[in-house]
Amino acid sequence: MDSQPRSICLVGVGLITGSLGLALRAAGAAGEVTGFGRDPRRLEKARALGAIDRFSTDPHQVVAQADVVVLGVPLGAVAPVLAHLAPALPADAVLTDVGSAKGCVVADVERVFGGLPDGFVPGHPIAGTEHSGVEAAFASLYQNRRVLLTPTRATRPGATETITAMWQAAGATVTTMSVAHHDRMLAMTSHLPHMLAFGLVDMLSRAPDHEEILDYAAGGFRDFTRIASSDPVMWRDVCLGNREAILSALGDYQRDLTELARLIESADAAGLESVFASAKATRDANRHRFED
């Protein structure tokens, strides 16, 4: 598709799709941006905030007219929501999503449609805040952020181009990779760190003197707590959805932690300094990547 989409339908309008809607409308990158969901009051809020032009709780009013459908529901809801939408989805529509894991979404799509539609382009914008809901959405969320697309063996090139152009219109850079590579990368750089942070906050909150512990949170603990403020349901679904890659990364980490414990146990000064110096060197060499 060379021209811009006439109609982009956002299925579930929260922080991620809401920000996309705001960006696309600001950029004039679609004829219209519509919304579909279960709660008309939340959809009205999305419209009032400018994320969408119009909405409906009936897929035949919005999904059926769409050139592009962006699935913005929790990973655990992908299969039932798609099953609900499928009868209204135009045969040549491009379907994409924004989930933090891709293998499970591909599996859900394949199950619902009895195969992989050639218009399906799994996607994942690497952006977000610890807030949720369309009230937290803003048009510049994707400026200079990276979006990962994982076209399947069935995806037609034109569909990938359409979704690439959509995210570029929102200000993002787009990279494609395989589903497996995506899930492994994200397990290491996002899912595992979240597990580690959740685990630490949970452990300290159960300590007998946890009130006092939280008073001394300035010393490193605070960095972990921001992550722990993320949505529990989303992260439950990420664990279930990217289970194998997360378990693999977690296993590797646990082995490294055991080795670190051994270095401390045996008071191996040189070994400890080496681990810490390596980590610092990595961070310092890559500062530019870590700062907005």
Add this chain to the structure above:
Amino acid sequence: MDSQPRSICLVGVGLITGSLGLALRAAGAAGEVTGFGRDPRRLEKARALGAIDRFSTDPHQVVAQADVVVLGVPLGAVAPVLAHLAPALPADAVLTDVGSAKGCVVADVERVFGGLPDGFVPGHPIAGTEHSGVEAAFASLYQNRRVLLTPTRATRPGATETITAMWQAAGATVTTMSVAHHDRMLAMTSHLPHMLAFGLVDMLSRAPDHEEILDYAAGGFRDFTRIASSDPVMWRDVCLGNREAILSALGDYQRDLTELARLIESADAAGLESVFASAKATRDANRHRFED
């Protein structure tokens, strides 16, 4: 001591003691602030930056005149530096330090002096940045920050009052507790989180595709990398100095991580959501403690 100190000597003038010197001189909280160290050029820099009034590499020129001596050297250097200073230290001087662990400092002092001096007040300001050196020092570092003092069984009350007043003059609030309690608290809120972060950055830096991994650092990993930029020598010494409390906290954490891995392995949705919700509730209930 009711009146302010005539002479406060900073032994080692880096970020922590340098900022203290800047704060005390700005507050007019001492007759003079002096510096002692090995490198006259670095001491001259500290003087030029306003952290100290004068300095010497000869303890008899600065330590011998001090009412208060603040030890600001790495944990691993405490014993040898104290042994070097001891002949010049006035019998009634108040001695304090700024180390991230207290048990090892108390042990070093006891060994060097053949007992615990009644003027010795172990201390630890909960403040700092990932930078080091007096060039990074600033006068407001301790504003509204917490300083923990761990007077020993031998410490005279007047000495604790002197050090309390000193830190209050720098803008901090002061809390006292036992050495063991301090080391356990800091193991959980600072030392363990640093171990976890160092471990993660080190693991990812050794992955075959680590260059690409670092490109996707926005998703949680970045929060860990700031911690990993800390001084490797300081953290080596913290591991060695607070070894038992760190191993205890690390062991508890490893057991919790094994349980989390089990929840993921068995796809226990309710169990996972419960852990994440508990962590989020803790963080949200304590936001005010985590934000400056």
